Amino acid sequence: MPESAADAADAVRPFRIQVPELVLDDLRRRLRHTRWPEPAPVDGWSQGVPRDWLRALCAHWAEGYEWRAREAALNALPQFVTTLDGLDIHFLHLRSPHPGALPLVLTHGWPGSIVEFLQVLGPLTDPVAHGGRAEDAFDLVVPALPGFGFSAKPATTGWTVERTAAAWATLMARLGYGRYVAQGGDWGSAVTTALGGLDPAHCAAIHITLAMAQRPLPPEGAYTAEETHALARMKHYRDWDNGYAQLQSTRPQTLGYALTDSPVGQAAWILEKFWSWCDTREAAGDPAALIGRDLLLDNVMLYWVTATAASSARLYWESFAPKKRALRPVTVPTGVAVFPQEIVPPVRRWMGEVYPNITHWSVQPRGGHFAALEQPALFVDELRTFFRSVR
Numbered sequence: 087m088p089e090s091a092a093d094a095a096d097a098v099r100p101f102r103i104q105v106p107e108l109v110l111d112d113l114r115r116r117l118r119h120t121r122w123p124e125p126a127p128v129d130g131w132s133q134g135v136p137r138d139w140l141r142a143l144c145a146h147w148a149e150g151y152e153w154r155a156r157e158a159a160l161n162a163l164p165q166f167v168t169t170l171d172g173l174d175i176h177f178l179h180l181r182s183p184h185p186g187a188l189p190l191v192l193t194h195g196w197p198g199s200i201v202e203f204l205q206v207l208g209p210l211t212d213p214v215a216h217g218g219r220a221e222d223a224f225d226l227v228v229p230a231l232p233g234f235g236f237s238a239k240p241a242t243t244g245w246t247v248e249r250t251a252a253a254w255a256t257l258m259a260r261l262g263y264g265r266y267v268a269q270g271g272d273w274g275s276a277v278t279t280a281l282g283g284l285d286p287a288h289c290a291a292i293h294i295t296l297a298m299a300q301r302p303l304p305p306e307g308a309y310t311a312e313e314t315h316a317l318a319r320m321k322h323y324r325d326w327d328n329g330y331a332q333l334q335s336t337r338p339q340t341l342g343y344a345l346t347d348s349p350v351g352q353a354a355w356i357l358e359k360f361w362s363w364c365d366t367r368e369a370a371g372d373p374a375a376l377i378g379r380d381l382l383l384d385n386v387m388l389y390w391v392t393a394t395a396a397s398s399a400r401l402y403w404e405s406f407a408p409k410k411r412a413l414r415p416v417t418v419p420t421g422v423a424v425f426p427q428e429i430v431p432p433v434r435r436w437m438g439e440v441y442p443n444i445t446h447w448s449v450q451p452r453g454g455h456f457a458a459l460e461q462p463a464l465f466v467d468e469l470r471t472f473f474r475s476v477r
Contacts, residue, residue, distance in 0.1 A: 096260060101165040101176060103157050103236065105391045110153055113349055113390065117148035120350045131361055131371075135354045143357075143374060144350055147383055156384050163207070167236075168260060170253035173245070176236035177229035178203075179261065182211045184223035188477055189263040190469070191227045191254055191281075195272020196334075196398055197356040198456060199235050200228050201385040202271075205462040210469065221477070222470040227261060229254065231273065233397030235388045240397065246404045247273065251280035255288065264288060267473055271295040271457055273401060279440065283414030291476040293421040293469060295457050297432040299413050299440040312424075312433055319430045327362055327429070330355070334399035335406035342396025345389075352395055353386050363455035365427035377459055413440050421446035421472035425461070427454030446472040 122141065126133040164181075167174050178200060181187070190210070194202045203226075209216040210224045230237040232245045232253075254277065258266045267290050270278035275294040282292040302317060309317065333341050345352045360373040360382065369376035389395060420441045424431045426449075434447055448468060453461040 096168070098166050098168045098260065101167045101236070102161050103165070105153065105157060109391055114148050116349050117144050120144065120348070122350075131358070135358050135361070139372075139374075140350065140354055140357070143379060143383075144353065146379055147349070147353070147386075151380060151383050153387060156380065156387070168257065170256050171249065173232055173240060173253070174238040175229050175232065175253065175257065177227055177257070178207070180207055180211045180226040180228075182223040182225050184212070184214070184220040186221070187211070187223040187225045188473060189227065189258065189261075189266035190224040190473070191229070191258060191266060191268045192458075193229065193254070193268070193270035193274030193277045194231065194234075195270070195274045196231075196234075196401065197359050197385070197389070198272060198274075198459075199385050199388040200230055201381065201388060202456055202459045203228055204381075204384075206458050206466050209462070209466045213470070216466075218466075218470065222474065224469075224473075225263075227258065227263075227266075229257065230388075231277070231398070231401065233400055234394055235392055239394065240400070243404065245401070247276045247401075248280045248284070251277050251284050254281055255285040258288065265290050267291045267293070267476060269293040269469060272455065273298075273405075276405070279413070279416055282416040282418050282420070286416075286418050289418060291419040291421065291473065292416060293423070293446075293472050294432075295423050295425060296428060296430070296455070297422070297437050297441070300430075300433060300436040302433075303436050306435075310435075312431070313435070316431050316433045316436075319428070323429055330359070331402055331406065334402035336403070338396050338399035338403050341399060345395035346393050349386075349390055352390055353383075355395075356386055356389065357382060360456065363427070363429055364460055365425065365452050365454035367427075368452070377456075381459070415439070416441050417443055419443055419445040419476055421468075422448070423457065423465075423468045424449045425453035425455070425457050426450065427452075429455055445475060448472075 125137040163178050166179055167176050192203050211226055213222045214220050233239045268278045268281050275296040276298045278292050278294055282289050345355055364373050366373055366376050420443055422432050450464055458465045
């Protein structure tokens, strides 16, 4: 019997990454013929990515980095595409070998990608093989946000955080999961929050590392130490660190021309945030020393080979002021992990309006904005600990 149009639209199709050799040749040519600016007149990162640091990284990108090996490693993972609300969404779907595994959807943000989670896939799906317990196993669904990576680029406006969350709810139902949990950081925390508010009948709990909906409250007496730290981080972000967001929320198309044309520009735009938002205190301030050059470049490549500089930036245009986002309170159990070098670390007292059911709160000893990438062991242990309470 022929497949109906509805069946075809709901199909989950296998996917493999196949970057044409012409794209890789063009990348190497552009890297080798970069027109570099002069170095900054100050040392360090205070005016942006240091030229010598970036030049060395891009020399490795052109001459030493092996995309085909990285592509093969990604293709060893089960990847799929399905159409959600008219848009093709790319995702990883890893089923645990252990019965009774808890379905978990992991959502990345900007300037991240599914690469953020590569180091935690094995320990989360097969804890026994990584020193854990079978009862802590997860089935994992790891989608790429609309306009990011190998997900399709929206051709119309309206792909907000809330619409993405609704698509994720449809995805989990399509995969046969009547009950699941969710985790995210950066925009992933916003999508996860929206998902918990939108689909409490099926999303049993959420876990976040960034509370994007929180607002400072007047102090009850003096500010606590955690509030003082968060306010200082908030001021630093406002004064020194949010220029990218202003551009991406107002002129994503203009920015896209430069970043789509220059791999060095794309890398600098992304990697400056890894320097700023990672906890590099034990890595001499160097995100490459903390995470590794190739893993950083894997993430950059998912923007470069897909030409998604503009389409990924549009999430800011869709979601930031002057547009208003209506936030549903999240009544399902909520877990929060506070990593010390987060852009603005969560403050429990400030979160109550949107998250009235926080049942787990942990303060981590180290780590920053890209928790799963920076501190995979801490991240895995945190998720195992919290989600035990809702299995």
